[in-house]
Amino acid sequence: MSASITANTDNEEPNSSRWYIYIIENRLGQFYTGITCDPIRRIAQHRGEKPGGAKALKGKSPLVFRGVFEVTTKSQALKAEYRVKQLSRTQKQKLINTKKLADTEAVWVNEKFSGQ
Numbered sequence: 001m002s003a004s005i006t007a008n009t010d011n012e013e014p015n016s017s018r019w020y021i022y023i024i025e026n027r028l029g030q031f032y033t034g035i036t037c038d039p040i041r042r043i044a045q046h047r048g049e050k051p052g053g054a055k056a057l058k059g060k061s062p063l064v065f066r067g068v069f070e071v072t073t074k075s076q077a078l079k080a081e082y083r084v085k086q087l088s089r090t091q092k093q094k095l096i097n098t099k100k101l102a103d104t105e106a107v108w109v110n111e112k113f114s115g116q
Contacts, residue, residue, distance in 0.1 A: 019077035021084060021106060022113075023067040023092060026060035031092050033084045035077040039068055039113050065113050067096045069106035080104050 020039050024032045024046060032054065036042040046053040046063055057063060071077050080101055084092065095101060099108040 017072060019071050019074050020109070021067075021069045021071065021077055021080045021101065022065060023084065023096060024057070024063050025066045026057060026063055028060055030060070031066065031089065032057055032063075033081055033092075035074075035081045039065070043113075065110060067099070067108070068110045068113050069101050069104075070109045071104065071106050076104065076106075080106055 019035060019037060021033070021035050022039055022042070024034075024043065026032065032046075034042065034054070041050065043063060043065065044050045046057045047061055048058070069080070071080060083104075084095070084101070087095065099110070101108075
């Protein structure tokens with residue numbers, strides 16, 4: 001199993017009104033879930049274009065957003081990220097297909113980042 005590192009959030013605004021939960025699919029068809037204030041910057045980090053990407057994604061490009069959900073607080077993002085990480089691959093695929101993160105106020109915003 002690949003090791004992963006936690007995203008460095010020191011540069012992210014602690015009081016940001018926009019937090020995102022994202023699901024990335026790599027070339028092997030594996031899903032990776034994380035949170036950020038800036039999905040475009042974060043996927044650039046994961047792709048190796050900027051420093052700070054997850055070790056679990058190193059060398060597994062191309063990386064593509066499969067789901068991006070917006071929430072209003074970091075707390076909501078952390079809780080939703082934990083719940084998504086507990087899901088099976090089939091359940092994550094269903095979440096992506098339905099564009100709904102059950103029992104949260106998360107809003108599907110994938111189209112904003114689909115060109116990345």
